[in-house]
Structures are given as structure tokens and as C-alpha cells.
Amino acid sequence: MFRVICHLDMDAFYASVEQRDKPALRGRPVIVGAPPTQRGVVAAASYEARKFSVRSAMPSVTAGRLCPQGVFVRPRMDRYKEESGLIRQLMAETGAVIEPMSIDEAYLDLSARCQAEDADASLVQCVPFARQLKERIRSERGLTATIGIAANKLLAKIASDFQKPDGLTVVSEREKVQFLRPLPVRVLYGVGQVTEQVLQRVGIRTVGDLQDYGGDLRALVGSFGPKLKQFALGEDERPLELGEEVKSISGEETFLRDTDDRGVLRACLRAQAADIAATLKRRHLAAHTIQVKVRYGDFTTLTRQLTVEEPIAEARDIYRLACFLLGRDRLVRRPLRLLGLGVSNLREPTTQQLVLL
Ligand SMILES: [Mg+2]
Numbered sequence: 001m002f003r004v005i006c007h008l009d010m011d012a013f014y015a016s017v018e019q020r021d022k023p024a025l026r027g028r029p030v031i032v033g034a035p036p037t038q039r040g041v042v043a044a045a046s047y048e049a050r051k052f053s054v055r056s057a058m059p060s061v062t063a064g065r066l067c068p069q070g071v072f073v074r075p076r077m078d079r080y081k082e083e084s085g086l087i088r089q090l091m092a093e094t095g096a097v098i099e100p101m102s103i104d105e106a107y108l109d110l111s112a113r114c115q116a117e118d119a120d121a122s123l124v125q126c127v128p129f130a131r132q133l134k135e136r137i138r139s140e141r142g143l144t145a146t147i148g149i150a151a152n153k154l155l156a157k158i159a160s161d162f163q164k165p166d167g168l169t170v171v172s173e174r175e176k177v178q179f180l181r182p183l184p185v186r187v188l189y190g191v192g193q194v195t196e197q198v199l200q201r202v203g204i205r206t207v208g209d210l211q212d213y214g215g216d217l218r219a220l221v222g223s224f225g226p227k228l229k230q231f232a233l234g235e236d237e238r239p240l241e242l243g244e245e246v247k248s249i250s251g252e253e254t255f256l257r258d259t260d261d262r263g264v265l266r267a268c269l270r271a272q273a274a275d276i277a278a279t280l281k282r283r284h285l286a287a288h289t290i291q292v293k294v295r296y297g298d299f300t301t302l303t304r305q306l307t308v309e310e311p312i313a314e315a316r317d318i319y320r321l322a323c324f325l326l327g328r329d330r331l332v333r334r335p336l337r338l339l340g341l342g343v344s345n346l347r348e349p350t351t352q353q354l355v356l357l
Contacts (some may be wrong), residue, residue, distance in 0.1 A: 002122040006108040007156035010163035013104035015046035036064025038135035099240040100257025120172045154236035176234030181208030258335035272341040277315035286311035287343035
């Protein structure tokens, strides 16, 4: 199975929403944030304002000085959140597994839809999907997005930063090492200001310098060393992590009369496990953690959980682990008022399961 990951990043998101909603702002240096007469900061700046070196998180006073003709508008977070949800919906319609990163950024895993004879051909297969998504965001939402396509998250993110706005960049497996060479080390995931300075002290400035470095990176950056070397070579196995809206799936049932009848409890767990499995399947997810919850007649509530290395998605496995938890900790020594079952620590299914979907 070849991995096909897109990183989608909306272009100057807040400012672009403002410019779309208020045509008078188009083409003008829009600064979203408190006006310069007030103590406040810049939340976002349009490309026109960025030309004047206006950046988010900068004090509004500074922005006003750098860009006297700047048009300050108050942030409308509710509006941006609503827009973000609509764009998320367009992303979901590609059939991708999605990891939202922020209000205007997400990773999309399109591996299930793009499988060709080799890794790079699979990436090429993804290009029409990415084009179509960009086009829908333009025509249906009146906004532009930049997309990077690569075989992992690290490269997809770097690819989307490479050409903005309205860009589409593919970093192939064949060219990734060369592509990364001239870029500053700062582009690599996990390299912040501190690590950058440490590396600069020994003359490492570009990713190419890192690729060529013969010494032990552990001596410079500790346990991050081996991972950093892998990143420098464009290798990254990090899976997509799923967003807040699907952090867990659970169900619970309150009984009409407190019960310790094994048959009743088993039937209840079996039904809950079936519901959870159906939801997991619909969302193309699997779970690492199973949790049971019991409440007794006196409202004492206990939860017990178990985390497994291989994520599970089948009803019978969820049911089996739930029974195990109840038995292990002898939770049914007294009649139950409520019994609940849930899963969390959700992942996209492992490669093999995806193939079967
Ligand atoms: Mg953005």
C-alpha cells in the first residue's frame, strides 16, 4: 500500500473571508485585528498587507506603523469557524481520512483512492482529486487553498508551504532528497528556534547539511537525533491523528431496575459494541482504547479502560474486551444502574484493513 497524503492550507484565511464578504476590501491591505489605536494584536493579514511585513501576532500599533494605509477589521471568529466547517465538508467528500490541524489547515489521507503501480504513480493519481478540491473551494466558497501532495505528512506540509497562494505541489519519492536539500532546517517537523541554533553552531543550515552530516546528531539534539536524520531524508511514518470531533465514540444505558443479570448485561454490551463498530466502520476508524463504565444504585461510578497496540474495529473484539474488563475488576459484584461502553484513541485502520474497505 502506497501512502498518499495531502496537506491543505487555506490562503490568508481570515483576511480572505473578509475580502470575499466585503468586496470593498478586495485588493487592499486588510489587517484582521484590533485597530492600532487600541492595545491589541494582529490576528491575520491579507497578502497585500504582508507585503508591508505585517504578520499575525504582531502588536496592532506596529502593524499600523508598517502599513499606514492598512484597513483594520475586527476578527469574526464565528464566521471563520463556520467557513472552516463548510470547507471540511468539501474535503470529506473526496473520501479522504482527515486530520484537521487548525481552523484552516488539514491533512487528507487519500491512499485508499490512489493506488498505482508504484509510490510516485500513486501520488500522480492524486493530482486530479487535489485540483478538483481546490476548484470546488474556489467556486463554492469563493476562497483559494494551497495543497501539497507527498507520501507522508512531513513532505506534504513542506510541499504546501513551497508555493503559495493557490499552489499545488507534488514532492515525489524519487526527488524528495534533492527537493529538501536547499531548504532551511527550520522546515523540518520538530525543529524550532532552539534546535535551529544548536545546529547552526556546527554549521548545519540547510536540510542538505543535515543529510550530509557524518557525526552523531544525538550529541547535538539528544534523542530527537535519529528521527531528525530520517526527516532530513524525507522519511516520516507518523500516522494521521484524528480531530477533536471524533476523539471517542461511546454509548451507555440506564436500566429500568438495577440488575446484575449476566444475560441482560451481555446483551446490552453486545448491542453497544455493534453500534460502536458500525460508527467506526462508517468513519473508517479503529480504536486503541476500550472503556467500560458502571454505575451502582448509590450512584458510585467506576470506569476501567484498556489500551491495545493493534487498533480494533470489530464488534466482537470490542465486546470481548469489554467483558474482560468487567470480569477482571469484578465490576458486577453489585447490581448496576448503568452500563456504558466506549472507544477512544482512534486511528485510521492499519494498511491491511484499508485495503479491504
Ligand atoms: Mg493558511
